[in-house]
Amino acid sequence: MAIIYTSTTATSGSTSWCPSNSTTTTGGYDTWNTWIEEGTTSCPSTNSTWTTWVTTTDSTTAANTVMRPVVFRATDYEENQRRLEENRRRAAEAEEARAAAEAKAQALLREHLTDKQRKALDKHGWFLVEGGKSKKTYQISGRTYAGNIIELDGRRQIAKYCVHASGAVPLADHLLAQLLHLKYDEEHLLAKANRTILAA
């Protein structure tokens, strides 16, 4: 049950807020009624109500708990801007380092591909490798880290192998590691890889 306050203008001309005879049907004081009642038991004038609301230090009042103003400080804004700029700079540097590492790894990979493999990588995004021991043909896709080795029988896809170099190496280094293992350490790669059968 909340008290309803109404403004009353005295003959002297001053305006006061006093409880009316009627009440609301909702429970408890609403913010407005609490606001104008705060700090006085009598009918406050509009001026004193405003002053009370602004200057009160009671943390339980509506003014402090519901309507407490946020103090804007220029230093907060400047600090946030500085942090934002710092984060942008770090992200740009990380991206630059990542791109440089990828370019360096690409150069090393291409150095160890045959002409035919380089052309296939440029044209199709994959290259073929002959297994050093089994002499099977494997297709290494140059676009992804995971599940990128396909065992072929002619054009038929026999199985897919998922195996990757540990550590955060660039994609081209990852491809080079797969290439070297298939050529010179095929059994080790096959023992480590997860194999998915694609065709019987």
Next chain:
Amino acid sequence: MGMMEVLDPTGHTRHIWDASNEAEVSAARALYQSLTGSGYRAFHVKKNGDEGVRMDEFDPDAEKMILTPQLRGG
């Protein structure tokens, strides 16, 4: 001159040594053993996809080696 390319997040780091310089060979061998001991695999390679071989022992006279991080199933 021996050369070891170690694949890493920077896109690989190159280490070179003079095979006639005992101190440099010793440092290269120590690095090789440290990396292979932590799971790296070493390959003796030649450029342009020519024949290579997986290495079990450090060879100071190897023209070029590539050390790759160990493989893991995905």
